[in-house]
Every structure is written in structure tokens, then in C-alpha cells.
Amino acid sequence: MTATLARLHPRNLRPETRPILIAAGFILVILALGTAYTLRAQGTAPLLSPGYLLQQLQIGAFLGLVAAGMMMVILLGHIDLSVPWTLTAAAMMATTVGGPWAIPAGLAVGVAVGLFNGFGVAVLRIPSMIFTLGVDSVMRGLMVAHTGGFAPRTEATPLMRSLAAGKLLGIPTAIFVWAAVSLVVAVTLSRTGFGRSIYATGSREGAAYLSGIRTRLVITGAFVASGLCAAAAGCLLAGYSTRAYQGMGNAYLLPAIAAVVLGGTRILGGSGRYAGTVVGVILIVLLNSVLSIMQMPEAGRQIIYGVVIIGMLLVYGRNERVTS
């Protein structure tokens, strides 16, 4: 017992763990404040019911998938701005193809975009910020040309629907999908050579290259992972809303980056734990949900959202005084 407590003392924590604990603590604060509000307003505490929490996790699964892929890229010190239209394109392709090949078709879009991003960033060495931005607008152009600018009429397959909106043992299936992807990402990052190479390349690419890591492959691999995760989120989201629609991915880019950073991943790359990203996603989803329960207007929501990110980072996300 004392040994466990001693390990939890701030001095003995790994630096990456502190943000996770603080973010988790903040989740409890959000839940407490929300419950206090509902107790005063309605006299009930729906926020603490398992049904509500499971529903939040189900909604969080979409953001969680996007954030998992985004984290791989951010760990390299890069960023993937092509997520919104990769997600949309995957969803549209999946519903267009339909049948048993719907989900493979959607995921293939993600892999293709990821390979192309990796080529631009790792081989051509164009800053990821601008290259992925260009890829995003090309994907948007392709989808507008494909659909004529309307929401496609085609519907999600039953499999996509049951994965996104169905239930297994009383628990939404989407949570199982998120958990499976999380397991793969977490194991990859902490237990495989590829994961170690990502951290090494993100810390200092030159050094990683000199130690024999094929950094171009590592970068391409991370972008493929990000594309794949965005595509999976797209297939799931299309299943959840029974069809794909224009701009369905726009609401996921900035929250995904925020979730990764709130979870303690350094935006310049090189350090961060996957558990943090999961906590970051839950924090953002719960914050949104509690604010909408409080019937906060959009203006107040945006302000609180910004203040929370800055406030949390002031607590644990501070840089050295001079970055060299």
C-alpha cells in the first residue's frame, strides 16, 4: 500500500504521467459541476448514470479514433490537417461501394491518403502543416466532383450501422471498436520497434537517422496510421448517421489536436503516452456534453473551451524558457 502511494507522489511520477492524472482529475471536476447543476435544476443526477456515461463514450469513439491516428503524427512533430476530408471521403466511398466491400473500400481511401501524405512529408520534405492542408483541399475537390456537392443518397451497410450504433452485451459496439484500436495503438507505441522509432524520430530526426532508423518509412507509416484511423472514424460515423454527408469531418480536426495535447503529448513531438490521449478525448466529449446540458449558448461554449485548454496547459504544458 505504502509502495503504491509512494509511486503516486509527484516526485516519483514519469513526467508524461502528471498531465494524465491532472486531466483525469479535471474530468471528475466536470462531472461534479454538471451533477451539482442538474441536482439544482431538476433534482436528479443523470450524469452519474451508467447509460449516460456509456453514451458519452460512444460519441467519444469517433473523436477517439481520429485522435489516436493524430497522436502518431504529432509524436513525430508533424501534424495531419487532411483528417476532415479523409474521414468524409472514406465514409462516402464506403457507402458508395456498399455490400461486404464497403468498409475495406473506406479504409483503402485512408491508406491511400496516408501514403500520399507520407510521400510529401517524408520524401519531398514539404512541411506537413501545408502539405496535408493541400491534400485536404484536393480530397474535398474530389468529393465535390464525385457527389455533385450534395449528400450522397447511398446508405451505410448494416454492418457499419451495427458497428456504430448497435449494442453488444448492453454496451455500445462503437466502444469496442475504439477499445480495439486503442489497444493496437498503445501496444504499437510502447512495445514495438515501430513505436520506439516514432518516439526517436520525433525527438531528433537527424540522430534517429544516424542510428539506423529509416525515418522516411517511420514518417510514412505514421501518416498511414493517421489516414487509416480517420477512415475508420468515417465509416463508423456514416454508420451512426446511416449515411455520409458533406463536411462530416470538419468538427473533428481541432478537437482531436486539442485532445492529444491535453493528454500531455508534446506538440513538437518526441514524448507523450497513449493513455493521455484517451483521457483527453473523454475530457473534451464530457465538457461538450455538460455544457449542452447546462444549455450554454454556442458563444459561451467556445469561450469556455478555449479557456479550459489554456488553463490546463498553463498547469502542465509549459515549455522551457528558450526553445533551441
Added chain:
Amino acid sequence: MTRLLAQNRAFAGACLLLALLWLTYNALHPRGFSAAVLVQNANESVAIGFVAMAQTVPVLMGGLDLSVGAVMTLTNCIASAVVSGSPAQIVLGMVLTLAAGTAFGLMNGLVVVYGRIQPIIATLATGAIAIGLALLIRPQPGGSIDDDLSWALTNQLVDFADTYGLAEGGKTWWFRPFAPLPVPLLLLVGTAFLAWIPFRRSITGRTVYAIGSAEGAAYMSGLPIARAKIAAFTLAGFFAACGGLYLAIQTSSGNADVTQAGAYTLNSIAAVVLGGTSLLGGIGGAIGSLVGALMLRVISFYFRILSVDPLLQPLIEGLVLLAAVSLGAVRTLRVRNRLELFR
């Protein structure tokens, strides 16, 4: 002269490309090279031009400002509420609008410097705050701007003189040569030269470049790092406010449009890169970004005169953007030692 060109290869290339694009556009346009077309084009380029200049300053010091579009939207909403009434009220309203944007930029700078948060994520958060404030001021699009001001600033110089009775209504002999110049273009270029050139020549401005090249070295050389970073974000806020104010004057209304804010921010990054500024910092300038922004706009003008399927337009825009930024990859082909690539 040759040396000057060699040192500014990207900028010179951007200028040349813009000139080429613009001349071809006018040659193809049925009413090309006329004042009316120029005024219309200039009007549509001002906001993105200002926002691109705003983005340049943080990018030069190796940062990024994801809040420029949001600050533009916020000042747009503020202007739609305060720029009307008596002449004194109008001037006060314009000053207030610019001051609000500048103050927001200053806040960005303080958060980045004293909060020691990465610029990209700090401005992501402050951008959300700016949008929230804009929605607070204008939950629905609306508001109004003084009609005379709106007319005078969005047309030719002669209309400006006519509206305010300057130079005998714009009919004096010395005024004639300047009469057809579009006011929006003059505002854009004027602000660029009056605000940017002095800043660039100051110690603070040079420090911004030094931070972008090597922050550690700049710190060790005793340059005012904190001051330069705060100044960079403040100037960005000022330029973004200019864009927001002009957008309000141009549209006579304020609109807290989240999508529009995001589009302006992303386009500003594209314009900065097209104008020859390095996203790694230290190389480039606001004038280049202005050229880059104009280039983006001219490309979209082409769709009006060429009969391109409207459904293909976003695709072509995207491909042009991707091709333009890929030109930067030429550098990688010239590098002898691959280690030079890892910066």
C-alpha cells in the same frame, strides 16, 4: 541587383507568377484592364491579404497563429456594431476596432511568452475564445456600417474624393492621374508599407527573424526575445483587425461565421507559403505573403471567365495549391548530405 534577386528567389518568383497570372486573366477577360474589374478584384482580395500578412509575423519567428481568422471575424463583428453615426463616432469606432484586434494579439503574445505554451496550440485555444466573443456580439449576422464610408473605401480614388469633397471632388489636375486607382488596393499596400517596413527594420523586427533562424543563438546574443515574440503576435492581431474592419466596411455587416474564420486561417497559411516565407521561420516577409494572397485570389477569379464545371473548381484549386507548395521540394533534390534535411 543580381545579388538582391538571388537572395529573394522565392519572392521574385512569386511576384513574376502573380504578374503572369494577372495579365493573362485580364487578357482573357472581356472587359480586362478596366478600372471596374480592378476595383472588384481588389475588393475581394483585401481581407485575405491582411490576414496573410497577419499570419506572416508569427510564422517568421517559427510559430504559427491559428487565431488570425477568428480575430478577423471578431473585429468584423465589433466594427459592424461601432462604425456608424457622426464622423467622430465613425473614426472612434474604427480606432476601437483596430485596438480590439491589437489587444487580442497582445493577449496571444502574453500567453505564448509568459504562459510558455506552444504558439500553435495557444492560438488554437484563443481562436475559440475570439469566435465565442464574436458570437456574443453578433449571434445573428447583421449590424450596419456608415454608407458613405462603405462606398468611399470600396471604389476608385475619385469616388473617395467625391464622397468627402476632397481635391474639388477629385477634379483637380494633379489628382487626375491617380483617380482610377482602387482605394482597397491602396489601403492594403499602404498598410503593408507603413506598418511592416518600419517594423522589419526595427530591432524588434530583426529579432523576430533571428528567433525564427535560431532561438537559442538569438537568446545568447542578448536580443529581446520576449519583446519580439509579444510584438509579433500583437502585429498579427493588428493586421487581422485591419482585415476584419475592411470586411465589415465591404459587406456593411458583421457575421460570426466559424467556417469562414477557419477557411481564412488555412488560406493565410497557404498564402504565406506561396509568398516565399519558410514555415520553419527566419526567411520571408509580409509583402511576399501579400503577393501570395493575391495569387490565391487571382486563381479563383479565373473560374469566372473560363467555363469550368463548378463541381471541378474546388478540385482544381486544391491541385494548384498542392502543386505550388510542392515547388519547395526542389530544395531536397539539391541537397548533397541528407542530414541537412533534418532541421
